Structure formats: structure tokens, C-alpha cells
Amino acid sequence: SLTPTGDLVAAARNAGEGVGAFNVITIEHAEGVVAGAESAGAPAILQISQNAVRYRQNRVEPLAAACALIAEAAAVPIALHLDHVDDLDLLHRAADAGFGSVMFDASHLDYADNLAATRSAATWAHDNGLWIEAELGEVGGKDGVHSPTARTDPDEAVAYVSGTGVDALAVAVGSSHAMTAKSASLDIELVGRLRAAVPVPLVLHGSSGVLEDDLRRAVAAGLTKINVGTQLNVAFTGAVRRELADHARTDPRKYLRPARDAVAETVADVLSIISGRRAP
Numbered sequence: 001s002l003t004p005t006g007d008l009v010a011a012a013r014n015a016g017e018g019v020g021a022f023n024v025i026t027i028e029h030a031e032g033v034v035a036g037a038e039s040a041g042a043p044a045i046l047q048i049s050q051n052a053v054r055y056r057q058n059r060v061e062p063l064a065a066a067c068a069l070i071a072e073a074a075a076v077p078i079a080l081h082l083d084h085v086d087d088l089d090l091l092h093r094a095a096d097a098g099f100g101s102v103m104f105d106a107s108h109l110d111y112a113d114n115l116a117a118t119r120s121a122a123t124w125a126h127d128n129g130l131w132i133e134a135e136l137g138e139v140g141g142k143d144g145v146h147s148p149t150a151r152t153d154p155d156e157a158v159a160y161v162s163g164t165g166v167d168a169l170a171v172a173v174g175s176s177h178a179m180t181a182k183s184a185s186l187d188i189e190l191v192g193r194l195r196a197a198v199p200v201p202l203v204l205h206g207s208s209g210v211l212e213d214d215l216r217r218a219v220a221a222g223l224t225k226i227n228v229g230t231q232l233n234v235a236f237t238g239a240v241r242r243e244l245a246d247h248a249r250t251d252p253r254k255y256l257r258p259a260r261d262a263v264a265e266t267v268a269d270v271l272s273i274i275s276g277r278r279a280p
């Protein structure tokens, strides 16, 4: 069923587990994520990024509506999150489009400008019933340039959270966006210091590139919302490529079905790693 993001994140944090947040580009992604969550017996977050909205011809509503209906029918709790928004017009469409939460991304700005922009986004979000995440210490890779060296300073993080009023904080602890192979290791010691200092749940971006053991240890050390995008697309596109290499296909269902199944399998794997649950 469709569940507020804040509820899923709070429950995971209290249990010392991670909750997976998975990027959706097509309806098959959303169906695959929910199927994977159901087979793992774990909740999950469907997230649509501003970049995905651009791909969807700048219309967020059709894909968001499909995700909400897929979530409603799910056997496990599923939340709907708008990811990496810096366009205020898009932000202001989030509540009506059915999202329970947004990530406002001003991480490319310097500290003072990030704080000011995020504080006003957070005020708007709370006035409109939305849970809001923001980022401090830019996680690289959004522009194709990997910078796993960025780090969030715990003292600055504490001041940022109290100055902005955000409900969750995305931190830079060694990951980088859009990595197609698992080779990033995380600064687990820093995760522990951030968890001890920061009063709100912590979010990991660029989780696709993180080594499995590091992901497990980082969740145990205090990361809660675990964002996975690229890993789903590696699985999705790999399945399409195999299907088309082996067969002369015309009907998209013939190659999108294995793609959706590959997404489901990947999601179940990730959820078993971060929630400590074992898929049946």
C-alpha cells in the first residue's frame, strides 16, 4: 500500500535497518521494484528524479500516478519520493502529483546558499505536508565526473539540519553517482560520527557503486535511506540486450518482461543486504 516516506524511514531507523529507494524511469521499473520488495517481504521507496521528469517530456504527473497506483496495489508498504529537485516549479507540483516526500538538491551551492535555499524549500514542503531530504557535501557523479573524495563534516551537518529544518540528510561518505561496477568503499567511521551527531536519518546516494560489505557495514553504522538507480539500469538494459541478441523480437513485451524481472531480482538482492532480511 502507498505509505508516507517518513514512516518507512523512521521505522527502518528505529530497527537499525536500511530502506531501499529505487529510481523509476519506466512503468516496468516501478513494477519490478514492487515485485522485488514483495519477494523480499520488505518495504521500498519508488523515486522519480528531476532528470527522469525531463525525459518524460517534463511531465511528472503520468509516471507519478502510475507509481502511486502500483504502490496502492502492493502487498508491502511502498512510498513515493521526488528525487534531486532543484527546479522550484517542479517542487511545487510534488504534493498534487501524489508524492509523500522530496529531495531538494542545492548541494552544488556553497554552504550559505545551500542553507538558505534549502530552508525555504523545507518551509514550503512542511506547509504542504511533505517530508523533505537535502544534501550537504556534494556526492559526485551527477555530471558524469566521479568524486568519491567528497565528505560531509559532522559539525557542519548538525548546524545545517537545525538551520534548514530538513527531515533527512544525504551525506558524502565515499559513494559517487552512476557507477556501473561495485568498487566504491565507504568511510564507515565517518558514518558512525554522523549518526551520533545528526538528529535526522541519513541518506546514501550513489549506492549502486558501493561494495556489498561496505553497504552492510554502513547500514549497521547508521545509514538509513539507501538510494539505488544505476544498478537497476545495468540489470534492465543487460536483460534487453541479451533478449535482442538471442531472438528477432518486435513486440516490446518480449524484451521488457525480462528487463522487469531483472529489476525485481536486483531489488530483492539489495533489500536483503540492507534490511538483513533473507529473501525466501
Ligand code: G3H
Pocket (backbone or CB within 6 Å): 023, 083, 084, 176, 177, 178, 179, 204, 205, 206, 207, 208, 209, 227, 228, 229, 230, 231
Ligand atoms: O538519487 C539517486 C541515487 O543516488 C542513485 O545513484 O544511480 O549511482 O545508484 P546510483
Ligand code: ZN
Pocket (backbone or CB within 6 Å): 084, 177, 205, 206, 227
Ligand atoms: Zn542521488
